[in-house]
Amino acid sequence: MSDPQIVREPQAFVYEDIPYRLVRSRRRKRLGLVLAESGVEVRIPERCAARHGHQFLQENIQWVRAQLLRADQRAAQVPEYRYAFGESFPWLGRLLPLVRAARPADAGIGDAISLYTRYREPDEGQLQSALERFYQREALTLLTDKSARLAAQLGLNVSSVRVRRTKSKWGHCSIRGELQYNWLVCLAPEPVVDYLVAHEVCHLQHHNHSRAFWQLVESVCPRYRELRRWLRDNGHRLVL
16 A cells, blocks of 8 residues: 555666665655655655756765665675474573474473474464464463553553564553563563563653653652663564
């Protein structure tokens, strides 16, 4: 589905060795540069002349190069896994071996990740899918428990907790008290998970990022600055 704010299909260009797209938007008031999944985008207001967009990119080409280099470096840091029993996978900051559970009731996480699968000899794709579903269930249980405990401590009410794999946000709190988490956060060290839970639960009290909000976060998570920085700097490594 196309973006309703984009006036027409973006046009592709190349400056020096950098391919980019010119994107017109009805809501945009100023020129901007974005490193999107599809590549570099020069975003301009609907009635802005194209030459201004091209000039804007040329004037900021060093910034673009720096961002592309940073993106390449971060991509090189993303771990790759071989999906097979005996391999190790992260959970709460620890690498744990993946073992086969004989029965569904034996599945769980302790000193190893015990995964039940109905396939006698699953291929990598089948095992990856089963492992992702297992992680989602475990993450939902963990995050629901942590959220409920902290909310009770603060005298707040959580109406529901959900997990999903999101691209840009690690968590969300609605005005109805619904909490949503990116389940991949459970690959991070547990203090980072606790920070994210504190962040979202505190939004039940303050639906903003005011001073009062951050004071409440700090009261239950004194290391929040350090842990927030960790998530910002290492979140791209949390993949499965």
